[in-house]
Amino acid sequence: MQPHDLQADQFVGYPPEAKKLAVANVKAFQQLPLSFLPGLLREVIEYDYKFPAEQAAIDKELTNLSSLSPLQITEWFHGFAQLSLSSKLEHLDWVNRPAQYIEQESAYLWTTHQLDAFSVAATAYGDRLRTAVPVDKLPVARLGIAVIGQGVASYDSPLFRDLRAHGTYFSQIKAENGLELLIDAVEDRAKAHPIPYGHWYVDGGQAARQSPALTNVSYAASQPVRDNLLKYMQTEIARPGMGPEELRTDLARLLPADLGMTKDGDAVLDRFQVRLFTEGSGTQIFSTTFAQWTTREALRRAQPLTLLVRFAPRQRQKPMNELLSNTSPNPELDPIGSLVDADMGAYYHWINQQRLLGAEKSSFLVWFEGHSQALVVAPSLPRGAQSDSAMDLKGLLSLATS
Amino acid sequence: MGQSSHSGTFEAQSKEMRDLNPREIAWRLARTRREFLRDAAGMAAGTAFMGASPFVHAATAKKKRKVIVITFGGGARDQETFAPEGQINIPHMLGDLIPQSSFFTQVTNHGILGHYVATASLATGVYETLNNFSAVPPDHPTVFEYFRKDLGRPVSDAWVVAPSNGFNRIGESGCRSYGPGFGARVILPKHLLSAAASGSKVDYSHLLHDNYETPLYAPQIGGGEFELQQLDQILKLSVNDFMEHAKTLSSPDELSVFIAKRLMRQESPSLLWLTLHDIDVAHSGAFSLYVDAIRRTDRLCAELWKAVQEEPEYMGNTTLLILPDFGRDADQDSGGNGFQHHRTGDPASRTTWMMALGAGVRPGVVYDSPVQSIDLVPSIGAMMGFSAAQSQGRLIRELL
Numbered sequence: 001m002q003p004h005d006l007q008a009d010q011f012v013g014y015p016p017e018a019k020k021l022a023v024a025n026v027k028a029f030q031q032l033p034l035s036f037l038p039g040l041l042r043e044v045i046e047y048d049y050k051f052p053a054e055q056a057a058i059d060k061e062l063t064n065l066s067s068l069s070p071l072q073i074t075e076w077f078h079g080f081a082q083l084s085l086s087s088k089l090e091h092l093d094w095v096n097r098p099a100q101y102i103e104q105e106s107a108y109l110w111t112t113h114q115l116d117a118f119s120v121a122a123t124a125y126g127d128r129l130r131t132a133v134p135v136d137k138l139p140v141a142r143l144g145i146a147v148i149g150q151g152v153a154s155y156d157s158p159l160f161r162d163l164r165a166h167g168t169y170f171s172q173i174k175a176e177n178g179l180e181l182l183i184d185a186v187e188d189r190a191k192a193h194p195i196p197y198g199h200w201y202v203d204g205g206q207a208a209r210q211s212p213a214l215t216n217v218s219y220a221a222s223q224p225v226r227d228n229l230l231k232y233m234q235t236e237i238a239r240p241g242m243g244p245e246e247l248r249t250d251l252a253r254l255l256p257a258d259l260g261m262t263k264d265g266d267a268v269l270d271r272f273q274v275r276l277f278t279e280g281s282g283t284q285i286f287s288t289t290f291a292q293w294t295t296r297e298a299l300r301r302a303q304p305l306t307l308l309v310r311f312a313p314r315q316r317q318k319p320m321n322e323l324l325s326n327t328s329p330n331p332e333l334d335p336i337g338s339l340v341d342a343d344m345g346a347y348y349h350w351i352n353q354q355r356l357l358g359a360e361k362s363s364f365l366v367w368f369e370g371h372s373q374a375l376v377v378a379p380s381l382p383r384g385a386q387s388d389s390a391m392d393l394k395g396l397l398s399l400a401t402s
Numbered sequence: 403m404g405q406s407s408h409s410g411t412f413e414a415q416s417k418e419m420r421d422l423n424p425r426e427i428a429w430r431l432a433r434t435r436r437e438f439l440r441d442a443a444g445m446a447a448g449t450a451f452m453g454a455s456p457f458v459h460a461a462t463a464k465k466k467r468k469v470i471v472i473t474f475g476g477g478a479r480d481q482e483t484f485a486p487e488g489q490i491n492i493p494h495m496l497g498d499l500i501p502q503s504s505f506f507t508q509v510t511n512h513g514i515l516g517h518y519v520a521t522a523s524l525a526t527g528v529y530e531t532l533n534n535f536s537a538v539p540p541d542h543p544t545v546f547e548y549f550r551k552d553l554g555r556p557v558s559d560a561w562v563v564a565p566s567n568g569f570n571r572i573g574e575s576g577c578r579s580y581g582p583g584f585g586a587r588v589i590l591p592k593h594l595l596s597a598a599a600s601g602s603k604v605d606y607s608h609l610l611h612d613n614y615e616t617p618l619y620a621p622q623i624g625g626g627e628f629e630l631q632q633l634d635q636i637l638k639l640s641v642n643d644f645m646e647h648a649k650t651l652s653s654p655d656e657l658s659v660f661i662a663k664r665l666m667r668q669e670s671p672s673l674l675w676l677t678l679h680d681i682d683v684a685h686s687g688a689f690s691l692y693v694d695a696i697r698r699t700d701r702l703c704a705e706l707w708k709a710v711q712e713e714p715e716y717m718g719n720t721t722l723l724i725l726p727d728f729g730r731d732a733d734q735d736s737g738g739n740g741f742q743h744h745r746t747g748d749p750a751s752r753t754t755w756m757m758a759l760g761a762g763v764r765p766g767v768v769y770d771s772p773v774q775s776i777d778l779v780p781s782i783g784a785m786m787g788f789s790a791a792q793s794q795g796r797l798i799r800e801l802l
Binding site: 110111113115116119161243244245280281282283285286288289292293296314317334336337338340341343344345347348351355 | 487512513514515529531535536683685686687688689690691693694733734736737739740741742743746747748
């Protein structure tokens, strides 16, 4: 089926809000090329479980698409229309299973050497969309905080190497109550600017505090979900005919209830967490990967005003098959390796924050937990500089956000 | 403390890179590698040497010529290797190997960026489109088939040492015009270890990862695999000795290099292909493990080159070619997650390098001219005297 054959009643299987949205925009959908539309429907079908920032982005995109004339549609989607797809793809149920369709389309584009052309078309579309849709003003400049190196007594190699050129390195930070001060500050921001999913605390281990003002995600709290997922994966792999692509497809279909999450939880956050483990690579095994990927996905999807991530020691590397069978209840930890992981994770945190609206005003702080080293990237502070001024984390944060 | 505006180098760099087309970005990556090498190893520009072939022992080399190819399944990015901040991770390449080598700064892979399919493409000189996660043969003839059929070489003269079950079919294509019987023997050291260790009380599991892209899944072995009992017949290695040595190793690639060196000693193949894979631990997202693997790979490449110098059958007549199968995603590409994967198809994930050293190679020269990964097979053919008839790659003239 081609998009121009699409009818409103074909969205009957969509969740309520997604169905309303799809039906209202079916005329716009009919004009779009098949190489593009399922990617959009993949977002629409999840609309009921999206973060507010994502819903707003979808709303704006659909409003824009509906406003385009046929000539503009041709201009905007020229690159996508040039792609050649197989008849097998056309016969897939891309309306009800857009994610599975995208997997197939992606594989097809790779094998037919059209991926670069797709990337060019997608980048061009994204650039056009960014200039076409209205931009909201942020109530407060964004703030990212990364706390790294938990459990490391001493470390002689330089830290924050990738970030130093972008900010100011502080060598005399008073570590006392540092984590508490940082969480307090994040809570204060959440109370001053109460936005749903606007302020996050991600912990790669046990959360230091569970704050109702924040969106809380921790590796320790996700243990039952991870255990259930690993059991599910082991069972699936043992099935005849199972391969990596089939497994990936199966994982993509999993819902919170499949992994033992109760229905009285936060449906949006629960789905988000399931995706962290079913789509993230290594998140099930290494807490540092979990913390980094959660931060990336939270920034990409929820676009919070504040995100504090605290990395914890991950387990020492064991072979994947042993790790996945999850046999050892008390795995040996690797604090130094985890610090190196987290140092890079903090750099990626800043990069992902800089991709969001208001990047020129945003601030970022990374602190070596329990130690005197920190670094801040902020509009008010010089780049590539060092400060030996003594101050606590509250003072440093104040400097970062001033 | 002074104030400064915050226009942001990262944002500026990202925008600058976005404004370039992939070819321009690949060129920029290559030029950057050249500058890194000039600073680190004092290497010369290749164009100055063109037209003055130093191939002084061509005739003798052709008679006894041996070629060893080392590929990395899982590329390493410049910032963790050749860039100033990464050079600490590759002391052996920088200090020992690169000064002796011709270095190609711009090797691009336009095919599918999965390790088995990309390695198969390297081995056939055609961008293969087979299922990356299945143990299936390449569609086009492999370098081993060209070599053995054209030159009438015995099966003992072409070997592959490969990291995982999926690579078991890489020695021989499904192409009928070449057909069964002309391929290379393939050793999967981990598979051997697994067979040897069955029933053992010693834990060898740290050496038995199949791959990192799909850690839970290992394709079924198919084809004529190297059997455990052949350890003794071919490698002159008892199962007990093999097991004892395995206990001393920390990674699968160390096991592969051990087997490769054993093959060199016992079989002295003229064409030996070794695929390393430890670096691909990057898929787990743990940066420290990825960097550890780069350092190990650097050491193992130097170890194999040392073995070439020490083995009478190889010393002086061997060309060693080292290249990653492709790169990894750039930090700037929002579609990826930096070092972790190679999924975006961006220039950083497609553009890599190649090092050639030994017989017939101009040492200490850097070439910026674009080369494709499929150019490897016809170039090996020209070195060894066979024709890679169905390859779609072009001859790398700087290697001749």
